[in-house]
Amino acid sequence: MDGVNVTGARPLAFRRIESLVYSPLNYTLTLLVDVAGAAGFLLAGLLKPLPLGLRLLAVVAGFATWGLLEYIIHRWVGHGRPSMARRGHAAHHADAMARVASPAFMILGGAVLVWLPLAALAGAGAASMFVGGAYAGYNHYALVHHIMHHHEQLLPRLGLDRLQRYHDSHHQNQTANFGVTQTLWDRVFGTYRPERVSKTSRS
Ligand SMILES: [Zn+2]
Ligand SMILES: [Zn+2]
Numbered sequence: 001m002d003g004v005n006v007t008g009a010r011p012l013a014f015r016r017i018e019s020l021v022y023s024p025l026n027y028t029l030t031l032l033v034d035v036a037g038a039a040g041f042l043l044a045g046l047l048k049p050l051p052l053g054l055r056l057l058a059v060v061a062g063f064a065t066w067g068l069l070e071y072i073i074h075r076w077v078g079h080g081r082p083s084m085a086r087r088g089h090a091a092h093h094a095d096a097m098a099r100v101a102s103p104a105f106m107i108l109g110g111a112v113l114v115w116l117p118l119a120a121l122a123g124a125g126a127a128s129m130f131v132g133g134a135y136a137g138y139n140h141y142a143l144v145h146h147i148m149h150h151h152e153q154l155l156p157r158l159g160l161d162r163l164q165r166y167h168d169s170h171h172q173n174q175t176a177n178f179g180v181t182q183t184l185w186d187r188v189f190g191t192y193r194p195e196r197v198s199k200t201s202r203s
Contacts, residue, residue: 018084020103022091027099030107031142037108038139041115041132048125058126062133069134070141071185075178096149096171101142111135141181148180169193 020026045055078089091100111131118127147154148164155161163181170177176193179186186192 017103018087022088022098022100024099026104027101029104030101031146033104034107034135034139034142037111038132038135041111041128041135045125045128045132048123048128050123050125050129054126055129058129059133059136062130062135063137063140065130066134066137066141067179067182068185070137070180070182071178071189074180075189075191079174079178093171093174107135107138137181144181 042059045058050058073085074089077083077085080086085102088100088102091098111134114134115127115131118130121127122130144160144163145167147158147160148167152164155164163183166177166183167180173193176191177183177186178191183192
């Protein structure tokens, strides 16, 4: 696993950006920016004239697409080649209570980059609803993951205890169970392992 040393040979500006990943202020700011970002895309989509069925289809397709992105990003970026994202994710595995998040505005920037070609292809309204749905999926993931590690007492009431055990087992075995909010893509890609560890053995 990568270490979390951010003082290596990388340029100073890059190291300053990377140090944000480990800042508790950034953790809170990122949450606020991303909730506002998703709301902004959905509102922009609602303000465009679009049939209701198409609106719903675009939001649901976007939300479902996030589930696949969650798997891909976690497996092949968080546990992929050496990078800032991999170092940040290694810090989460080293200390599951550490408040590690992407730099604020990074996810929003990525959402805009996805929106631009989609808007050119399918129109601004459908693109906004799709990206808003995917962004809502991202926020759902971030919230569920935050609750798993910081508010365990809420998990049974929210019906998330099984998913928590599944995520716990990923913390034990980092080659399996890359989904956080669902198990679908682990089953599809053959990395699903039944959850089997207790809360107390979680790192
Ligand atoms: Zn975790
Ligand atoms: Zn992981």
